[in-house]
Amino acid sequence: MLTVRNVSKRFGGLAALEGVSLDVEKGHIYGLIGPNGAGKTTLFNCMTGLYGVTSGEIHLDSAPIHNRKPHHIVHQGFARTFQNIRLFANMTALENVMVGRHPRTHAGVLGAILRGPHTRAEERQIHDRSLELMDFVGLARKGRTLAGHLAYGDQRRLEIARALATEPKLLALDEPVAGMNPTERRQMADLFLRLRETGITLLLIEHDVKLVMGLCDRVAVLDYGRKIAEGAPESVQRDPAVIEAYLGGAE
Amino acid sequence: MLDGLRRHPTLVFIALGILLAVLPFLTGATLGNSWVRVLDFVLLYIILALGLNIVVGYAGLLDLGYVAFYALGAYLYAWLASPHFGIHLPFWAVLPLGAALAGLFGVLLGAPTLRLRGDYLAIVTLGFGEIIRIFMNNLDHPVNVTNGPQGINQIDPVSLGGFAFAGRHEVLGMTITGPYFYYYLFLAFTLASIFIAMRLQHSRIGRAWAAIREDEVAAAAMGINTRNVKLLAFAMGAAFGGLAGGLFASFQGFISPESFNLWESILILCMIVLGGMGHIPGVILGAILLTVLPEALRYIGDWQRAALGHVVVDPNDLRMLVFGLALVLMMIYRPAGMIPSRQRKREFAAEDGVAEQEQASLYDTKA
Numbered sequence A: 001m002l003t004v005r006n007v008s009k010r011f012g013g014l015a016a017l018e019g020v021s022l023d024v025e026k027g028h029i030y031g032l033i034g035p036n037g038a039g040k041t042t043l044f045n046c047m048t049g050l051y052g053v054t055s056g057e058i059h060l061d062s063a064p065i066h067n068r069k070p071h072h073i074v075h076q077g078f079a080r081t082f083q084n085i086r087l088f089a090n091m092t093a094l095e096n097v098m099v100g101r102h103p104r105t106h107a108g109v110l111g112a113i114l115r116g117p118h119t120r121a122e123e124r125q126i127h128d129r130s131l132e133l134m135d136f137v138g139l140a141r142k143g144r145t146l147a148g149h150l151a152y153g154d155q156r157r158l159e160i161a162r163a164l165a166t167e168p169k170l171l172a173l174d175e176p177v178a179g180m181n182p183t184e185r186r187q188m189a190d191l192f193l194r195l196r197e198t199g200i201t202l203l204l205i206e207h208d209v210k211l212v213m214g215l216c217d218r219v220a221v222l223d224y225g226r227k228i229a230e231g232a233p234e235s236v237q238r239d240p241a242v243i244e245a246y247l248g249g250a251e
Numbered sequence B: 001m002l003d004g005l006r007r008h009p010t011l012v013f014i015a016l017g018i019l020l021a022v023l024p025f026l027t028g029a030t031l032g033n034s035w036v037r038v039l040d041f042v043l044l045y046i047i048l049a050l051g052l053n054i055v056v057g058y059a060g061l062l063d064l065g066y067v068a069f070y071a072l073g074a075y076l077y078a079w080l081a082s083p084h085f086g087i088h089l090p091f092w093a094v095l096p097l098g099a100a101l102a103g104l105f106g107v108l109l110g111a112p113t114l115r116l117r118g119d120y121l122a123i124v125t126l127g128f129g130e131i132i133r134i135f136m137n138n139l140d141h142p143v144n145v146t147n148g149p150q151g152i153n154q155i156d157p158v159s160l161g162g163f164a165f166a167g168r169h170e171v172l173g174m175t176i177t178g179p180y181f182y183y184y185l186f187l188a189f190t191l192a193s194i195f196i197a198m199r200l201q202h203s204r205i206g207r208a209w210a211a212i213r214e215d216e217v218a219a220a221a222m223g224i225n226t227r228n229v230k231l232l233a234f235a236m237g238a239a240f241g242g243l244a245g246g247l248f249a250s251f252q253g254f255i256s257p258e259s260f261n262l263w264e265s266i267l268i269l270c271m272i273v274l275g276g277m278g279h280i281p282g283v284i285l286g287a288i289l290l291t292v293l294p295e296a297l298r299y300i301g302d303w304q305r306a307a308l309g310h311v312v313v314d315p316n317d318l319r320m321l322v323f324g325l326a327l328v329l330m331m332i333y334r335p336a337g338m339i340p341s342r343q344r345k346r347e348f349a350a351e352d353g354v355a356e357q358e359q360a361s362l363y364d365t366k367a
Ligand SMILES: Nc1ncnc2c1ncn2[C@@H]1O[C@H](COP(=O)(O)OP(=O)(O)OP(=O)(O)O)[C@@H](O)[C@H]1O
Pocket: A011, A014, A016, A034, A035, A036, A037, A038, A039, A040, A041, A042, A043, A083, B363, B364, B365, B366, B367
């Protein structure tokens, strides 16, 4: 579904990614782990069009998406969330999700002004679908709260609902359970499994190794911008290079 | 009281309708005919402020050159309906053209600024505003397009079926002058502008604008084509400006580049900041206050003469002083505007995560 071929990304002298390749299979939960500063978020940014790549290629269902605009990639069915939550803080939770419907709806200026039956039907559909998604991630009845007023965990859930509103076939989550307690983490893990059931492929950056190992079908490990291991969770966990990277990182 | 009003929206509507219908006569009878002109300008500035509010309030793009679009609309009207080129098209043909031309320039001037934010955007747009004015000032040779600093005269008044909105008319035994007719014309356009501004705000496009204002990167990651949506905001705002420009030209009968200086842009910006950015009732109130206040302050000269026998301070200077003071006090005591939207209120409350969130690095990576 997603193919990353030899992607490098340089910031001036710093090589944040060096020749990274991976293949994400449809229907999988694919884990991406690695110590701080390994380049995980940078890889996400390259895949979702926020950064151009210095070299290499990224394909989504065999269509090239490297160096494309973010909105174009979302249209192709690839959505994401952010490590530092980036909600529209001064809009309500529901409005946040409704914004996510943007790429799948059509009303323009004329439609907005005239608000004919077609536009009205579309608005209702946007509204209803957004409520459904809020419900799906466990935010029912929080719709009227300003996004910035939500509890931390709810903000993370809202980001997922907003991303889901764009109807992705591939969803990239950047540390979605960071800062959550064990109960919330279990709920989130359950949410990810439900997402996989609906046929959405997940790409997951996570520091919680136990969660990743229990959830993912496949795992890749980044360290200093290079992929040092990839495979089934159990085999990656035993990989000496991985153990070395983590122990070395922890000192 | 407010609750009572809220429970009877139709009653409020009817009362407001009647008030708006008789307002010029009420004003003319109590304050004098010169105030009917002020009323007309209030309506004009409401249209302008609503337009700028689309760019600044909805989409969060600080535009200091807005008056350029006002000028374009006015000049197009003057070119197509005055002896200057000997063309005399009817107003209903010229006004939409003016709005369209301004909208087009909104896109042209907006395009090079797309990558700029905040202060930088403000400075560049300010430059564009001045460029247009300087063009108007100097395009009198080699071909006389704008008649330079002298401006263009004898612009056709609006006329409907041979009935000109100028001079005196006898209606039902009353002598009614141009400003009265223009009041109703402007009122119609103002109501239409309010309607459009409201519809836009609560639409897919309005949400996209708000998203860009809140967080451009996240908006792009939600599949919004930020370039197109920003240009759309520039175009829509500019179209309002162009429309107001055309109305202004026909109303005044005379335009010159001096009417479109930087002060004008700042004044319109003050209206929306003062009233409550992004919030239509606030924007309208801001436009009313900042149009009426300077006019009312003209009386300061008379008061001085009455109280002291002679004018101590030039009313014009004092007017600006009091005006400035009022603005400063406003900014201190009601920084979110007189009638802020809930969003603005919150932004200024700034207790929780918002400030932090704004500081979070641009592309989600921690250094
Ligand atoms: N825009 C940028 N400009 C310069 N350097 C950057 C930029 N973005 C990321 N980097 C650098 O690239 C390296 C990888 O950072 P990245 O955020 O991708 O790591 P990460 O694996 O997501 O780490 P964490 O687990 O802490 O989120 C870091 O050294 C970071 O400082």
